[in-house]
Amino acid sequence: MLYDAVIVAEKPAVALAFAKFLGEGKYRRVFVEGVPSYVFHFRGGDYLSIGLTGHILDFDFPREYNEWNAVDPKKLFFIDPILVVREGAYKYVKALKALALKTSHAILALDADVEGEGIAFEVIRIMSQANPNLEFKRAWFSAVTKWDILNAMQNLREPNELWAKKVFARMVVDLTVGASFTRLLTLAVQRQKSMLPLGKFLSYGPCQTPVLYLVVKRELEREQFKKKKYYVIVAELEADGHVITASANLGEDKEKAASALALAKREEFATVVLSEASIVEVSPPVPLNTIDFESRASAFLNIRPKEALAIAEKLYQYGYISYPRTETTIYPPTLNLSQLASMFTSWEDIGWYVTKILQKGLTPTRGREDDKAHPPIHPTKVASRAGLLRAMGEKAWRVYELVVRHFLATLSEKAQVEKQRVVARLGGVELSAEGRRVVYPGFYYVYYYARPEEKPLPYLVEGDRLRVRSLRLEERSTQPPPYLSESELLALMKRYGIGTDATMQDHIHTNIERKYFVVRERRCIPTPLGKTLILSLLEVEPRLVLPEIRGKMESLLAKVASGEREASEVVAEIKETFLEYYENVAAKIDAISQKLVPVIAEVYRPDGNQQAGLFPRNRGLRGGRKKSKKAKE
Template identity: 65%
Template sequence: MSAHYSEVIVTEKPTVALAFAKYLSDRGYRTIRVEGVKAFEFRRNGLLSLSIGLRGHVLDYDFPSEYNIWAKVDPRELFFTKPILVVREGAGKYVRALRTIAKRTRRVILALDADPEGEGIAFEVMRIMSFANPELEFKRAWFSAVTPEDLAEAIRKLREPNPNLANKVAARMVLDLTIGAAFTRLLTLSVKDELPRGRFLSYGPCQTPVLYFVVKRALEREQHKQKRYYVVVAELLGDGVRFAASVNLGEDREKAAEVFSRVKSLKTAVVTKSERAVVEVAPPVPLNTVELERRASLYLNIRPKETLDIAERLYQLGYISYPRTDTTIYPPTLNLRKLAGFFVSWEDAGWYVRKILSRELKPTQGREDDKAHPPIHPTRAASREELTKRLGEKAWRVYELVVRHFLATLSEEAELERQKLEVDLGGLKLQAEGRRVLYPGFYYVYPYARPEEVYLPYLVEGDEVEVLKVRLEERKTQPPPYISESELLALMKRYGIGTDATMQDHIHTNVERKYFVVREKRCIPTPLGKALLLSLLETVPQLVMPEVRGRMEAALAAIARGEEEPEDVVRGVLEEFLGYYDQLKSKMPTLSERLREALAEVYGSDGRAKGAVAPEGGAKKQVYKRAGRRGEEGFS
């Protein structure tokens, strides 16, 4: 490689690097390899340029190697040990490529994802390339969609890299490493003789509060006391419509039987009350990351992590906008009419899109605006055949959800009629409720949210209805269901556990650790997850309470706003968790006994887990994170 480049564009993914080469080139591009990494040469405005894609972070924080021997290091020492930057495992070729390229240019455009995580990676790139060429100039490209217009606009409006965002990311990495490693080692070493070789008990300041929500709901289920109660149900016929009405008679079986015997042979009932109300149902607000994950779980039965992975791929290929956003308000610069116009012939929605475009657009809006990205929206039309062939059926379903949600935000309200009837059956008042869609409105393009219709006849007070059948049912009160992933994401959002980019990862980590499983959209704790959570809750409850992580996230957000120094935030949080560590350590004899009992139940005598954690890093070597090449210390 001997060419000199007027500029080098570094992206977070190879597909985005290819998009820059395709959309910015004067007359095509040429694929080359730099230190084994695919890159793209092209001419822009007559000058030779290069774009290259990474695979996310290239650097990471770790402890010096001597601190990664668990048996020889008191976990408490980690609170006083400064992590160092190392090359991530598998990222060596990217580091070599960046250093090689740095010597062949004077200008680098950092086109990493436009969020704090992307800014963190941008500063990793700056650190690596500056080491090889201290004279480099760095600029930041910020974009929300991989389209020709968006990428060209990003290049026209380059900005300075933001150290505050990068420092927020670095501070979180340092805190999660230190806190997670210290408590994981303390817990694991306290029961090492009961654990199969190579296995460990992990703790995470985000991971464990998520487990708290799951176990809390499971305990509510266990504490539910089931009760029997009795219901009279009458099947009725009025105005040619068959419907059912019922009344709860309570828990007294004899009294219920007495009432039933009085009414079971009656042939007519009289309407004593008839109510109807027309209600308008507003379309959904624009889509952010958490809502995309929540609705994909609810409507499509696709797990949050898989949803975001698919959305990332759709974004990289130019089908949707950037999928990591908190915003639920369309910015005035977004041409909604143009975007909707892509879908005038799309699937079964084209006729309704044309109707939308025939009037003034009045999109819904939420309350959140991260000032970085618009809500998630489609950036081009694609057919089911095209996307299924290219990315698979699930990708089509996620894309379809994004498109339909976007169109719904531009749509009319739906109109529902809610009905209530009260009928008198021999002095016993029974109730019936109905619902019908009068005008579908946004349901035309958003069938996921359309409610099931229950038809009742149009009757007025005094009308007689025919009694077809009367029965007495014994029913049981039901415990609350296990928490769903949809509910879990909403709680994480409410308490500030993680970010829009990481929430699904914290769920996934618990599943990987075998602390809970997901079945039919519900999160069910394993014996190990439940025992670990309850043990911590009873000894040092702050370690599992979501409010603690919420305060940490608020402090990290202050770094991003430039209101706090990263060193001060890290120091303060570590001092807080050191106090929790000492409390836990003082209660380890009791806690260890509790964990041993749980581990005996989980692993048994043969060392095989019933819902336990899988080994990581092999059986011979216990390390929290693998260290790569040693690097520098400190924040940006």
């Protein structure tokens, strides 16, 4: 045997970390079937570590079932998908099989989560085909640090097959459900000669579709919203050379408002009847996980979640930040926070601030989640603006800066904000004004993104007289709720358990790709196609689109992982449920596709100005849809 053990990691960086930490810095890079691997000595033995890139195997249907036009999609519920090697993953299969013959022990150093356990059993399956006598152990580490890795090697575990079964069950049901409904919808509109371009399709998925539902739901709320007019008196009042704008809501009655204004106009001075202020403490944010990161990149930097994660991935590969896919919001005790923070004492604008918080002693904020696999996102290397700008571009710098500043914010003090309120009487109306002042910046100093705009009011006491500089009556109307922002959408997905930290941005992206919704000015706006799809499904089978659906599937699948239920039983139960939904949709599929065909034409219009059809600002969502419906009649 060449190696005392072969270590298989989920990603190249972890394979390298095992070599570095266990080999005490001495290791040699080799290629096994083209896959970079590391050879090193550990406690008198010879080891090799190899890194995969996630899953190697996947499920697919037997070939004859992949002829869309020749197979009734319903049949997909009655066959078993088969395991296949993923595209591009064949080199890992060859490498693992070759290594299986060169050792008697394989150490499965995959991430410490169910998905890692699934990948572990893919590795077991592949390696034991080449060497049936191979023994497998699982290394369980919750951070890629020397301590955690050494500890994992000393406490090797048995692989947990139940967890892997849960993963494979999920793969099977997602494929069956997704493929059957996607084909049902796509084939139906194709039969009606829709404008759907070749290679495009209408998809359904247990994550993507509930996400679309949430976006459409907000659109419906906006449509149903009834605007109401109301009247507001706005006054500019002068106090010690300061001008404050104060207002009073006079309600919906225009005539009453006008007479109140007339009364107020007779007065030259308003009298302060209330002046109050209170200091509110604002805590710094908790350590950064993926969803929070995506949400803040969208809100603070106006960078799409998908792009933000891709940039973070690159920053990670170049060693600037830690692994960007994590649910954890608690710094592990092994992370040397002061060492990390002190990297930034060299930054020109905030260096002194970092020195100051280091001297005070660091008390990091702490969230509630710990995925036991990866620490919160934090900087791992210092970069200069000019350097990073040159190496990776402007957006990379902004993302990096956000990670750094967020990290420093979590080590900072609370901010103190004074909230002020003044009420002044003028004729019969009470005008009020609100102000805000940052009394103590605390973490706002480094985390300017979150700093509130200051609008301080002058210091006033009851009885002060304020000269009226101007007075006017404004007609305003109540506003419908805005379209969902991406950060709200991410928060909702998390609440309903739709997707994982690593995939949530994908589900948003899939909907955009399918032209189900667009993101404009950080808001998610459904297209006529997305809206029609949701409304149609809602009518025939609401259980398919309501956001609880993913959570329900997940809780059933969790019973496989816990050993309460057999995987085959759970798969059968979920398939049966969806088969019922499928029958309900299939029964109405002609009516559904008749509604879909015109809106497909609208979002895929060939006039080279597709966007115009998508953006309600230019055309109006409702106007657009009506038009195309009429055209059909």
